[in-house]
C-alpha cells in the first residue's frame with residue numbers, strides 16, 4: 688500500500704530478523720518460530736509462534752499507541768512481518784514484576800506466585816555473552832547506555848504500560864505476572880520497541896493459574912503451541 692520494499696537483513700536475533708527497507712525511517716521485523724531459553728542453552732521451535740507473536744505485538748502496540756505510549760509499530764505486513772519505525776535499540780532490558788517468578792523468585796528465595804505490594808522494576812544489560820546481567824540506573828548512566836532523562840522516560844512509560852496491560856490482560860482472564868520491554872531511539876526520542884508476546888510476558892490463567900507463556904517451553908510443560916494460540920485467541924476475542 689505504501690510501496691515498501693524489503694532490503695538487506697540488518698540483524699538476526701533469537702526470535703526475530705530485522706530488515707532495512709527502501710525508506711530509511713522504516714524497518715521490517717520478521718518473527719521466527721525459533722525458541723531459546725536459559726541464555727541459549729535450550730533450543731527448539733514452537734510451531735506458528737512467529738505468527739502469534741507478530742499478531743499479538745501488533746494488537747498491544749496499537750493499544751499502547753491509543754494510550755499515547757509512543758512505540759515503533761506502524762502496521763502488519765503479513766503473518767510474520769510488521770513494519771516498524773527504525774530505532775537504535777538501547778542495550779538495556781527493562782523487566783517489570785507484579786508477582787514473584789522466574790529468576791527473581793530464585794535469586795531471592797521467594798515462592799513463585801507471591802504477590803508483591805508494588806510492582807518491581809529491574810534493568811539488565813543486554814548481552815548474550817554475559818547472560819543479561821542485572822544492573823541499576825547508575826550503571827546505565829555511568830556507562831552511557833542512556834541519559835538520566837531517557838531513563839526517566841523509560842521508567843514513566845514502563846509503569847504506565849504495566850498498569851494498562853495488567854488491566855487489559857485481566858479482561859482476558861490472564862494475570863500479567865512479569866514482562867520484559869526494550870526501548871530504542873528514533874530521531875533522538877526514546878520509544879518502545881521490540882515485542883510484547885508470550886515470549887516476553889509471563890501470563891497465567893487468572894482462574895486456574897495455568898501458565899500460558901514461554902515457561903511451557905522452558906520447563907517442558909507440554910501444550911506449548913496450544914498455549915500461545917490460546918493467548919492470541921483471548922486477545923482477539
Ligand code: UDP
Pocket residue numbers: 725780782788789790791819865866867886887888889901
Ligand atoms: N524475559 C525476556 N527475555 C529475557 C529475559 C526475560 O523476555 O532475555 C522476560 C521473561 O519472559 C519474563 C520476564 O522477562 O516474563 C522476567 O524474566 P526472568 O528474569 O524471570 O528470567 P527467566 O525466567 O526468563 O530466566
